[in-house]
């Protein structure tokens with residue numbers, strides 16, 4: 001996986017908030033949560049919540065140690081490069097599957113769309129050419145252009161996945 005940082009940022013930002021992403025980016029080396037909070041000018045409780053979210057997704061891990069003076073535990077956080085890679089790959093695979101599904105639909109022939117979805121002729125006929133979601137009339141759309149765009153996008157994703 002040779003995903004550069006901007007690509008990684010793009011992909012991760014599709015799945016999490018900017019704050020989560022900022023926390024990951026801050027972890028270029030292992031850090032304590034209070035240091036991350038100070039660095040990002042966020043409340044420690046906020047940073048801990050963000051870290052916990054990331055931990056649930058297995059994107060970060062921590063080492064716990066006891067402060068001998070205070071008796072409190074401190075947590076040293078690091079990002080899990082291996083899991084982040086896997087996460088990105090998983091995301092790309094899902095995306096690729098979606099794109100291929102769309103492509104099949106478009107190649108199927110005539111497609112219709114409203115403002116919320118695209119359907120094939122069969123589904124459009126089933127609801128009398130009216131979208132059950134937004135109640136708009138379906139309009140026939142130009143599949144050829146879309147097929148071309150999808151094929152380009154699929155190639156791009158396939159390349160990224162390598």
Ligand SMILES: [Zn+2]
Pocket residue numbers: 114115116117131132133134135136
């Ligand atoms: Zn609709």
